[in-house]
Amino acid sequence: MNPPEILKSGVSGPAKVQSPEANRPRHLLSIAELSSDDIIRLLDSARSFAEVSKRPVKKVPALRGKTIVNMFIEPSTRTRMSFELAAKRLSADVVSFTPSGSSLSKGESLKDTAKTIVAMGVDAVVIRHSSAGAPKLLTEWVDCSVINAGDGMHEHPTQALLDLFTMRERLGRLEGLKVAIVGDIDHSRVARSNILALNKVGARVLLVAPRSLLPDRVEEMGVEVTGSIDEALRWCDVLYLLRIQLERVSESRFPSLREYTLQYGLTQTRWSRLKRKPLVMHPGPMNRGVEIASVVADEVEPVITGQVAAGVAVRMAVLYELLGGST
């Protein structure tokens, strides 16, 4: 099942008067707007950039003279560092913006803050924000490329790209791959981007969670759903675990962390029983002892750190695609 056509294009109703498309800056806002060719091209490009990170001098001059602002309105360590390293390895100048002590904390609007920053001569803004749609809104306010580094519960496109990169490098293919995503799908932008990306490249997706952690009508995104992790373990090539948060207990999404671990955790017992072990992935940071037993986490750690390494390469590919080539 493919995502509905509406993901790609417009809506019904009286026609809107369109303004002609000018030479607009290019953005990466969501996986939803990428084609499978776009995705594969970025993954191929990331493979060549991965090689750069293994050199003694980890730098190419591809984006020399370009300026990129990391605007992380919501805290992040790995994504922010990953984008920063990616930009630096392409020889771009990088400035980081954090909200504490900034004009945003003084009540300035996102629009004014962004316009102020971009007025200083910026080629791209990498934005992480707790509000879904913030990167999209930003494109209406500023005249530079916008890259979504995670917006609320909406999307985290570069995470999905690095996850697909990891799957493809480890398992040699994406098409027909059986991927089970386990945990709090409802609150997860990582899950949304991965579902869309995996669908586009022909992989199959199974969501594993109690109904209370699944968003409404998620099946219409082109996934299957199960309440049983054991069923998923028997089926999948890739087991993708999401971070579970204690605060969901107070929202009555599940009874307790203990109950979650019993029902949905990759426990030592479950892991040791498996004859054919899937590739275990996690976007990090892991909750050891909750969604994954510590011993299992240690065993699968190379894959998970591999995801992190892939992150730099994929983000180099994205930055190069959006900012490279033009002068």
Next chain:
Amino acid sequence: MRDRNILIKKGRIYTPEEGISSERDVLIQEGIIRRIDKGIKPGKAYVLDAQDCIISPGFVDMHVHFREPGMEYKEDIGSGSCAAVSGGYVAVFCMPNTDPPIDNASVAEYVYDRGVDEGLCMVLPHGAITQGRIGKALAPMGEMGSCRAMVRGFSDDGSTVTDSEIMRRAMEYAKTMDSLIISHCEDVSLNAGGQMNEGFYSTLLGLRGIPPEAEEIGVFRDICLAEKTDAELHVAHVSTAKTVKLLREAKKRGLKVTCEATPHHFTLDDSYLVSYDTNLKVNPPLRSRADVEAILAGLSDGTIDVISTDHAPHALHEKETEFDRAEFGMVGLETCLALVVTVLVENGVFSLEQALEKMTLAPSRIMRLERFGYKPEITEGTPANITVFNSDLEWVVDPLRFRSRSKNSPFGGWKVKGKVIHTIFNGSIVLEDMQVSPAGD
């Protein structure tokens, strides 16, 4: 311009009983419609051209937010009145969620008097059901009802009365006072942090959902209480298919229940939200296509009595922000007729006559507007409250040209059909050739 005689030339007249006539002239003398005929000689009367237009009783909107007192930076009774007459309205009912709220006679009279000062249309307040709109203690409905503003409709608007006991007593009391309870039906516990309709699109967009059940549970409760108390209940801004069904059944049982739908709920579905346009953020939210279809069916079969705008102005900075920080609501007075014509009439949902009935006769009956001298008819001897509009005129919506102080409309750039040309309020021309005439001119 009150004393001047006015001759409206060559328009087709709409009256709820007779539908739309062939071309006629309408002569107004001293604020009263005196003669309706073909080829009336103007004499000294001021002539308004109504060629290709329909002459209708002035429109009535049961649900607007004019923000005065308290939030005049969004709208005030002056700018709101200009927007109203631009949209063909001669009477609007203001929701009481002002600051201070309209929960007593002095604020109600303040709003009423400010409307009289502006002199462009009737600005009539709805009162709050509870003091401070906090759902604890009943507001003085009797006093508000007998003050100058003659308040008949009571609503806590967006702050729904969550306590069913208080709602029950409010209905009982309102019945005694011959008042109407207007309910924004919502089970707020199902709507924690909700930003849009819960469904496929909220899943896709990662925005917290407001399930249709939040409204439907509220509607069901209020219908139960209305049945128990025999009170008059008006359900505001119907947004879901099941709400339409509940209301259809309640009417079949003979309850004194009426309801309204807004242009945005019969025009837009939640798929539009893929743009993250904060002007589409409204409460109740834009629902699924199936819900929109059910509303169209409800309008067509008469389940939905009234078309109201829920005109909800917000300043630019309250909308030019992250989606989950943006205010709920959109303006609607200046696009309502165009959406009615474009979406309902042109698509064959129902006839123009049926649409006009829901903007004139039905709301005036529910609100008993004859108490204020308004009659939903164009007949000799009737006070002249008239809207002249061209239902074939095409135009492109440009919110920057709205007379409302706020521009929060998602319809900017839409090519629509149907435009109000002249509005006459109480014998005075308040809109002429699409331009607002200053009062007392």
